[in-house]
Amino acid sequence: MKRKLALVIFIVLAGGLLLIPALLDFGVPAFSDMDDYFLEHGQEQTAANNIVTAVVFDYRGFDTLGESVVLFTAVVGVGLMFRRMLKEEEYEDE
Amino acid sequence: MRMSKLVRTGADLLYPFALIFGLYIVMHGHLTPGGGFQGGAVVATGAAIVIVAWAYEDVAGMIRKVTMKAQESAGLLLFIGSAALALGLGYAFFANVLANSGSLFGLSVPFGPNPGELNTAGLIPIMNFAVGIEVWGGLTIILLYLLSGLKKEEGT
Numbered sequence: 001m002k003r004k005l006a007l008v009i010f011i012v013l014a015g016g017l018l019l020i021p022a023l024l025d026f027g028v029p030a031f032s033d034m035d036d037y038f039l040e041h042g043q044e045q046t047a048a049n050n051i052v053t054a055v056v057f058d059y060r061g062f063d064t065l066g067e068s069v070v071l072f073t074a075v076v077g078v079g080l081m082f083r084r085m086l087k088e089e090e091y092e093d094e
Numbered sequence: 095m096r097m098s099k100l101v102r103t104g105a106d107l108l109y110p111f112a113l114i115f116g117l118y119i120v121m122h123g124h125l126t127p128g129g130g131f132q133g134g135a136v137v138a139t140g141a142a143i144v145i146v147a148w149a150y151e152d153v154a155g156m157i158r159k160v161t162m163k164a165q166e167s168a169g170l171l172l173f174i175g176s177a178a179l180a181l182g183l184g185y186a187f188f189a190n191v192l193a194n195s196g197s198l199f200g201l202s203v204p205f206g207p208n209p210g211e212l213n214t215a216g217l218i219p220i221m222n223f224a225v226g227i228e229v230w231g232g233l234t235i236i237l238l239y240l241l242s243g244l245k246k247e248e249g250t
């Protein structure tokens with residue numbers, strides 16, 4: 001009984017989730033002011049043909065800085081974790 | 095633990111091409127799809143092929159952890175430094191001071207689709223390069239640390 005109820009709820013929710021993109025028109029976003037701004041002014045303001053790169057490295061530069069710092073921190077964490085596993089005499093050739 | 099001679103030779107042949115292709119993706123980040131993160135990952139994949147095909151001790155002399163650490167730190171410092179360059183010139187942090195300036199990477203581009211020019215986009219290629227060498231160094235260090243555990247294993 002409980003399993004059937006869960007299955008019915010799952011089917012209804014999954015169907016609703018799949019129905020939403022089917023009802024929307026492709027390529028017509030609800031809010032496109034910011035996209036239009038980037039497309040119209042990106043090439044003259046950043047002189048880059050690739051608007052995606054212009055957004056990632058220029059308009060949203062702070063986001064990329066955070067990404068780089070996250071990667072750096074991840075590498076530092078991996079280094080710290082594996083450094084503890086090495087023997088003492090293996091430190092000098094690091 | 096080495097793989098067969100066929101795999102090792104194939105890895106040796108593939109490594110320079112992976113390097114060139116990754117650096118191409120990094121340096122053309124402002125013109126074509128890709129950029130620093132993707133290109134750095136491609137270069138690290140080339141290093142991964144070599145490390146997996148050869149044993150860790152064979153590679154450790156060529157792909158050194160010290161070099162990769164320095165490269166990663168230099169990438170992050172170059173990224174922050176190029177972002178802070180605008181502060182010294184009186185603009186906001188991350189302002190693209192080199193774009194449309196006529197100097198390094200300073201050419202303008204016309205509006206609309208055009209073939210593109212490598213010498214454009216101001217600070218974006220420099221930041222792409224910085225992120226590229228950072229991802230290269232970082233992922234290679236992770237691979238070296240993870241695969242260095244294989245060196246104690248008995249094998250051919």
